[in-house]
Amino acid sequence: xxxxxxxxxxxxxxxxxxxxxxxxxxxxxxxxxxxxxxxxxxxxxxxxxxxxxxxxxxxxxxxxxxxxxxxxxxxxxxxxxxxxxxxxxxxxxxxxxxxxxxxxxxxxxxxxxxxxxxxxxxxxxxxxxxxxxxxxxxxxxxxxxxxxxxxxxxxxxxxxxxxxxxxxxxxxxxxxxxxxxxxxxxxxxxxxxxxxxxxxxxxxxxxxxxxxxxxxxxxxxxxxxxxxxxxxxxxxxxxxxxxxxxxxxxxxxxxxxxxxxxxxxxxxxxxxxxxxxxxxxxxxxxxxxxxxxxxxxxxxxxxxxxxxxxxxxxxxxxxxxxxxxxxxxxxx
Amino acid sequence: xxxxxxxxxxxxxxxxxxxxxxxxxxxxxxxxxxxxxxxxxxxxxxxxxxxxxxxxxxxxxxxxxxxxxxxxxxxxxxxxxxxxxxxxxxxxxxxxxxxxxxxxxxxxxxxxxxxxxxxxxxxxxxxxxxxxxxxxxxxxxxxxxxxxxxxxxxxxxxxxxxxxxxxxxxxxxxxxxxxxxxxxxxxxxxxxxxxxxxxxxxxxxxxxxxxxxxxxxxxxxxxxxxxxxxxxxxxxxxxxxxxxxxxxxxxxxxxxxxxxxxxxxxxxxxxxxxxxxxxxxxxxxxxxxxxxxxxxxxxxxxxxxxxxxxxxxxxxxxxxxxxxxxxxxxxxxxxxxxxxxxxxxxxxxxxxxxxxxxxxxxxxxxxxxxxxxxxxxxxxxxxxxxxxxxxxxxxxxxxxxxxxxxxxxxxxxxxxxxxxxxxxxxxxxxxxxxxxxxxxxxxxxxxxxxxxxxxxxxxxxxxxxxxxxxxxxxxxxxxxxxxxxxxxxxxxxxxxxxxxxxxxxxxxxxxxxxxxxxxxxxxxxxxxxxxxxxxxxxxxxxxxxxxxxx
Ligand code: HEM
Ligand SMILES: [Cu+2]
Numbered sequence: 069x070x071x072x073x074x075x076x077x078x079x080x081x082x083x084x085x086x087x088x089x090x091x092x093x094x095x096x097x098x099x100x101x102x103x104x105x106x107x108x109x110x111x112x113x114x115x116x117x118x119x120x121x122x123x124x125x126x127x128x129x130x131x132x133x134x135x136x137x138x139x140x141x142x143x144x145x146x147x148x149x150x151x152x153x154x155x156x157x158x159x160x161x162x163x164x165x166x167x168x169x170x171x172x173x174x175x176x177x178x179x180x181x182x183x184x185x186x187x188x189x190x191x192x193x194x195x196x197x198x199x200x201x202x203x204x205x206x207x208x209x210x211x212x213x214x215x216x217x218x219x220x221x222x223x224x225x226x227x228x229x230x231x232x233x234x235x236x237x238x239x240x241x242x243x244x245x246x247x248x249x250x251x252x253x254x255x256x257x258x259x260x261x262x263x264x265x266x267x268x269x270x271x272x273x274x275x276x277x278x279x280x281x282x283x284x285x286x287x288x289x290x291x292x293x294x295x296x297x298x299x300x301x302x303x304x305x306x307x308x309x310x311x312x313x314x315x316x317x318x319x320x321x322x323x324x325x326x327x328x329x330x331x332x333x334x335x336x337x338x339x340x341x342x343x344x345x346x347x348x349x350x351x352x353x354x355x356x357x358x359x360x361x362x363x364x365x366x367x368x369x370x371x372x373x374x375x376x377x378x379x380x381x382x383x384x385x386x387x388x389x390x391x392x393x394x395x396x397x398x399x400x
Numbered sequence: 401x402x403x404x405x406x407x408x409x410x411x412x413x414x415x416x417x418x419x420x421x422x423x424x425x426x427x428x429x430x431x432x433x434x435x436x437x438x439x440x441x442x443x444x445x446x447x448x449x450x451x452x453x454x455x456x457x458x459x460x461x462x463x464x465x466x467x468x469x470x471x472x473x474x475x476x477x478x479x480x481x482x483x484x485x486x487x488x489x490x491x492x493x494x495x496x497x498x499x500x501x502x503x504x505x506x507x508x509x510x511x512x513x514x515x516x517x518x519x520x521x522x523x524x525x526x527x528x529x530x531x532x533x534x535x536x537x538x539x540x541x542x543x544x545x546x547x548x549x550x551x552x553x554x555x556x557x558x559x560x561x562x563x564x565x566x567x568x569x570x571x572x573x574x575x576x577x578x579x580x581x582x583x584x585x586x587x588x589x590x591x592x593x594x595x596x597x598x599x600x601x602x603x604x605x606x607x608x609x610x611x612x613x614x615x616x617x618x619x620x621x622x623x624x625x626x627x628x629x630x631x632x633x634x635x636x637x638x639x640x641x642x643x644x645x646x647x648x649x650x651x652x653x654x655x656x657x658x659x660x661x662x663x664x665x666x667x668x669x670x671x672x673x674x675x676x677x678x679x680x681x682x683x684x685x686x687x688x689x690x691x692x693x694x695x696x697x698x699x700x701x702x703x704x705x706x707x708x709x710x711x712x713x714x715x716x717x718x719x720x721x722x723x724x725x726x727x728x729x730x731x732x733x734x735x736x737x738x739x740x741x742x743x744x745x746x747x748x749x750x751x752x753x754x755x756x757x758x759x760x761x762x763x764x765x766x767x768x769x770x771x772x773x774x775x776x777x778x779x780x781x782x783x784x785x786x787x788x789x790x791x792x793x794x795x796x797x798x799x800x801x802x803x804x805x806x807x808x809x810x811x812x813x814x815x816x817x818x819x820x821x822x823x824x825x826x827x828x829x830x831x832x833x834x835x836x837x838x839x840x841x842x843x844x845x846x847x848x849x850x851x852x853x854x855x856x857x858x859x860x861x862x863x864x865x866x867x868x869x870x871x872x873x874x875x876x877x878x879x880x881x882x883x884x885x886x887x888x889x890x891x892x893x894x895x896x897x898x899x900x901x902x903x904x905x906x907x908x909x910x911x912x913x914x915x916x917x918x919x920x921x922x923x924x925x926x927x928x929x930x931x932x933x934x935x936x937x938x939x940x941x942x943x944x945x946x947x948x949x950x
Contacts, residue, residue, distance in 0.1 A: 073866050077851050087783050091850070094777065098770035105741060105766050109759060112744035113751070116680070125746040126936050129686035137738045138731060145727035148777050153720055155779025160716055175556070209552040210646055212711065212786060216852025219783040223712045225647070226551060227640025230713045243861065247786035247854040249545045251556060252472050255857035338643075 080242055080263065081218035082235040083159045088219075090151050097144070159220065162233035166199030170281065170364040173204065173211035173224045176253035178244065181361065183368055184273060185280045190259030192244065194236055195269035201233040203329050203367075207360050212248035215261055223248055229329045236263040285369025288362050292354065306351060307344050313374035318345040332367045416819065416916040431516035432919055437502035438817070439523050443530060444498060445886065447489040450534075454482035456879060459841075459872040467859035475858035476543040477559065481533075483546030488568045489530055491802055492660060495667035496578055496613075497526070499809045500606050502817060504582055506910035507600050509591025509928065511920040514584040522577035529571030536563040545856060547657070550638035550649040554630040561631055565624040572617045572624075575663075579613030582606050591909070593928030600908055600932050601684060604691040605670025608698040612659045612666075616702070620656035623649065650712055654705035662701040664798050665765075666694055668805025669736060672758045675812050676740055678906040679755035680747030683933040686739045693732035700729035710781045719778055726776035733769050737762060748939075752904075753827035757808030760835045764800025768793060771846065789849025792842045800838055807834070807885060812906075814889065815899030819916040822892045826884060834881035840874025905942055907933050 079088060116124075168183040169192065180188045194200050204213060206226040213232060214221040217240075222232035246257035264272060278284065289295060297306035312327045320343040325331055334341055336358070339351035358366070413419060417434045427435060458478050461469040470478070501519065505512050513519050536542060542564040544553040553561050586599075586607050626637050627649070636642025638649040677684050684690055706714055706722040714722075740762055749755070771793040775781050784790060814822055844867040853864045860868070902911040913922050930937065 074851055074863055075847075087779055090777060090779055091774070091783075094774050094780070098767075098773065101770055102766055105737060106763060108741045109744065109762060112741070112747070113749050113759070116744065116747045116749050118681075118748045118750045122748060123939055124681040124748040124935065126683050127685060127742075127746065128683070129689065133742070134686050134689050134735070134739075138735055141734045142727075142731050145730060145773065146724075148773055149724050149727050152723065152777030152779045152781075155777075156710075156719065156782060157716065159779065159782060209556050210549060210712075214786070214852070214854065216783070221711050221782050221785060225640070225713050227646070228713075243852065245852065245854045249476075249549070249552070249856040251543075251552060252476065254476070255467070255472070255854075255859050258861075 077219075078217035078238070078240070078242060080236055080238040080240060081215075081220065082237055083155075084217065084219045084237075086155045086158060086219075090148075090155055093151070094148065097148075162201040162231065163199045166201040166233055167194075168201050168203060168368070169194075170361075170368070171202050171204035171213065171224065172207060172360045172364070173213070173246070173257075174207040175209065175251050176246070176257040178213075178246075178257070178259050179361070181281055181364065182273075183281050185278050185284070186273065187278075190244070191262060192259070193262045193264060193269065193272050195266045196236055196239055196263055197266070199233055199235045201231065203229050203231055203364070205229050205333075205360055205364075209250045210248045211246045211250050211257065214245045214247040215242055216245070217242040218261075221247060229333055231329070236261070239263045239265055280372075281365050281368040282372035283369075285365035285367070285372070288358070288365050289369055292358070294366075297351070306347060309370050310373050313371045315374075317342075319343060320345050320347075329367055329371075332370055333363055336363055336366060414914055415918060416914065417919050418819070418916050420919055429520075431512070431520050433501050433505050433513045433516065433519055434817075434917065434919075434921075436519050436523050437498050440493065440497040440501060440526070443523075443527060444490055444494055447485050447530060448494075448882075451482055451485040451490055452879065452882060454478050454485070456875060458482060459875040461858060462860070462868045463872050465860050465862045465865050465868075470858075472858050473543060476545075476856070477537075477541035479856055480543050480545050481537055481541060484542075484564060484568065485533065487546055487660070487664075488571055489526075489533065491664040491798055492575055493526060493571075493578070494664075494802070494806050495671060495809065496582070496606060496609060496663075497523075497574075499671065499806070499813060500578070500582065500609075500667060503813065503910055504585055504603065504606055505589070506913065506917065506921050507603055507908055508586060508589060509594050509909045509922065509926045510585060510589035511922070513581045514589055515581050518577050519581055522574040522581070525574040525577070526571055529567045529569075529574065532563060532567035532570065536560045536567060547653060548624070548627055548649075549653075550627065550630070550646050551640065551644075553627055555639050555641070562628050565628045569621050569624045569628075572621045575613050576617045579610035579617075582610040583614065586610075591926045591928055594909075595928075597688070598928055598930070598932050599691075600670075601673040601687070601690050601694075602667075602670035605666045605673070605694050608694040609663050609666045611695075611698050612663050612701065616656045616659040616663075619652060620660070623652040623656065626652075647709070647713060650709055651706065654708045655702070658705040658708065659698070659701040661794070661798065662697055664802045665805075666697060668761065668802045668809075669694070671805040671809035671812070672740065672761045674906075674908070675754045675758040675808055676743050677933045677935065678812070678904050679752060679758070680744050680749045681935040681939055682743050682747045683931070683935065684739065685742035685745070687932070689735060690739050693735050696732040697729060700725065700732070704729055707776055707781075710778055711785050723776055723778050726772070730769065730772060730776070737766055737769070751828075753822075753824060753831055754808045754812035756828055756831035757804050757811065757834075760831060760838075761801055761804040761808060763835075764796050764804060764838065768796030768798075768800055771796065783852075784849050786855055787849035788845040788853045788855055791855050792845035792849060795842045795845075800842070804834070807831075810885065810889070812904070813910075814892070815903045816910060816915050816917070818889075818893055818896070819899050820892045820896030821899045821903065822885075822896060823888050826888045830881055830884035830888075833877060833884065837874050837876075837878030837881045841871050841878050842874070844868075844870045844874075905938055907935055907938060 170181045172179040178190050180192050204224040206224045211224040213224055218234045220232060220234045222230050240263055242261045244259040244261050297304050298309050300308055300310055315327055316324050317327050318324055337355045339353055343349055417432055461475055540560050542559045542561055544557050544561055586603060629635055630637050634642060636644045638644045638646055673684055704722055704726045707726045710719050811827055848864055848867045853860055899915045901915045909926055
């Protein structure tokens with residue numbers, strides 16, 4: 069029972085150190101505050117305990133004192149706020165060239181698919197030192213993707229994508245928990261993140277893939293007949309999707325939105341919601357006709373044709389060592 | 401005013417609100433705020449012990465990493481109903497409905513609350529809601545967590561979500577009516593001379609609480625109706641499959657439930673303020689800062705709800721705004737702690753049981769509040785959200801803070817309520833046991849949370865066991881600490897020494913009438929010519945003699 073009793077969580081991602089530093093700062097700060105207040109209470113209680121003939125001294129209050137202990141805490145709080153916000157910003161902004169993993173949560177398992185095609189359940193293999201971006205959605209209720217060793221957590225919602233990212237820094241196997249209560253087996257909805265050395269990871273990668281996700285997306289794209297309208301020669305009844313991802317899109321109602329994963333997803337499932345300027349509302353909804361995995365594949369495909377140079381062969385673009393240095397210098 | 405009667409021998413028992421009428425009917429149809437307070441006391445104690453029993457089962461289940469005591473579904477119902485009962489049927493009504501009901505009219509020098517019948521109605525609503533909750537529990541229970549998050553609650557749970565929702569809906573009206581009654585009473589029924597700046601801070605705290613109850617509770621009521629409607633009729637408000645938005649529910653839920661935590665803590669702050677003034681024989685340091693910080697907390701409390709949603713999928717910018725606002729609401733709470741501490745300075749302090757609870761309150765509330773600073777820091781919340789760190793944080797505030805205040809208040813006013821003194825030695829022992837048991841239960845949970853143990857887990861990886869065992873051990877100690885007061889309070893009703901009218905030589909109008917008070921509180925309407933906490937004057941008059949203890 070007493071074996072393997074940790075005092076501090078593993079620190080295995082680029083973000084973990086930042087979070088720990090702020091946490092330790094707050095521990096010291098609040099430790100001091102607690103000590104100060106406890107000491108004052110205990111000292112006053114002992115020093116001014118009731119004695120016969122020694123009445124209490126009535127004190128009205130003191131505006132300077134009140135102001136002091138309003139302004140100083142406020143200033144200290146602002147320091148914590150800013151520091152916390154900085155840590156948060158870093159942990160929310162993935163690098164552009166990170167590896168992508170699509171996550172579909174359901175009661176009660178994690179289904180994960182790498183952009184390169186590998187599928188996993190309740191286990192995610194990632195290389196050390198590479199930014200990994202998670203594009204997550206749920207098939208049923210809200211779940212939450214939590215890796216304590218990475219100090220990373222993000223709720224996974226049905227009906228839309230949420231995004232998170234991390235960069236693992238230490239090989240090993242780490243807990244993956246679901247932290248949003250999701251029903252009977254909530255506490256069994258756990259898995260592991262396996263962080264590997266790049267070489268090992270490549271070896272792992274080379275087995276068992278059914279081809280890149282974007283390729284299966286391309287297949288779905290033609291099977292569902294998307295190609296008939298979304299043609300690449302500008303003659304289609306729908307917008308040409310080449311190069312759309314990541315770019316601003318003019319909508320029929322005058323707004324402009326950025327074509328991110330959520331936008332693409334919404335266009336597939338609810339085409340009426342954000343109609344593109346200059347096109348008729350003729351696209352049918354695919355809600356209920358495609359699985360979450362197929363939507364992911366479609367999104368991956370549309371993304372892959374966004375950058376023609378890379379899109380020609382998405383799996384080589386994701387080769388690890390090539391991107392590693394780049395990613396390393398990018399963040400921070 | 402009644403100084404003469406206080407010291408006189410009592411040949412026959414004086415008529416008071418307890419012995420004026422007998423029989424079940426005289427209680428169930430009473431409009432006397434003091435009797436209604438006792439009705440609440442009994443029913444709230446009942447729910448406290450049910451909720452506490454569930455808590456013990458939860459802790460026992462977590463003694464081992466494997467889920468071996470109960471089934472997963474049972475466990476999920478246990479923590480759900482523990483939360484729902486403790487929050488909606490114990491913490492929210494506890495101090496306002498029991499101590500507030502008893503004391504608010506007396507403290508402002510009124511005969512009763514502004515609307516005595518509505519007061520009785522609010523107790524019945526509480527009881528109907530409570531009965532529905534018990535029925536729900538006995539016939540299958542509910543497993544959504546007290547937070548009812550959608551779409552789990554609307555489309556996936558197979559349990560009695562509708563009934564539990566209705567139970568809370570009904571009880572909510574009880575809360576609204578109590579709040580209304582207090583606001584009107586405080587505005588309209590103050591005795592001559594009882595100006596706003598002479599009000600006890602207990603009243604200020606209840607005033608602020610009432611505002612939240614009136615403005616906030618309708619929101620949770622509407623939200624629950626929407627959940628029920630969606631579940632029954634599939635409207636598609638919260639369920640994305642039907643075109644709804646699950647985050648909308650969270651916004652609505654927390655828009656009430658964040659202020660609701662202040663419904664739980666503000667009255668407790670009011671109690672502690674009274675106790676500290678009395679046992680340090682002092683006016684409160686910075687009276688008006690303490691009064692206005694209550695109002696500030698009530699107002700700011702409405703602006704920070706989304707700090708429960710930092711990882712729920714709100715935008716980064718929304719998160720920034722809610723984080724900074726959370727720090728703003730932390731300031732008035734910090735100010736109060738400093739003022740209480742400063743009140744002790746140059747006091748004349750006695751360590752009777754109520755004061756021990758007040759000390760306990762300051763300690764636990766400080767730690768609960770400081771850990772709030774961790775949670776409001778965006779970068780850290782991402783890691784600790786929905787882990788045991790959050791559980792520990794809010795238990796420090798609500799069990800450590802609110803319940804400590806409640807118990808302290810029960811001890812302080814027990815002689816007034818019952819006319820009997822409780823055994824002081826036992827009471828001090830209980831205060832000590834509660835403090836130790838509490839820390840042993842909840843401190844390890846901070847560490848567990850940082851290590852990453854998620855909340856609402858019925859089984860867990862083995863490396864978390866040691867801390868869970870400590871926590872469970874603490875919970876048993878704590879249970880003893882909570883049972884003790886119930887035993888000696890009951891004991892004192894029969895065997896306790898009769899209480900004098902003002903056993904603590906305390907300031908405040910409630911002490912100027914007999915113990916227990918008569919039905920209309922005062923023989924003649926009091927006229928107030930002194931400031932709150934005029935301890936200097938009282939001690940000069942009584943020679944600063946030690947208060948009587950049992
Ligand atoms: C009067 C004092 C306080 C009370 C009664 C209180 C109560 C609570 C409760 C009940 C919860 C948990 C709700 C749940 O998820 O089930 C909570 C969470 C939280 N509290 Fe407090 N709290 C207090 C002070 C503070 C302070 C001073 C701050 C910030 C400076 C704060 C920040 C937070 C945050 C950010 C959370 C959400 C944590 C999360 O879910 O990740 N609290 N509080
Ligand atoms: Cu889950």
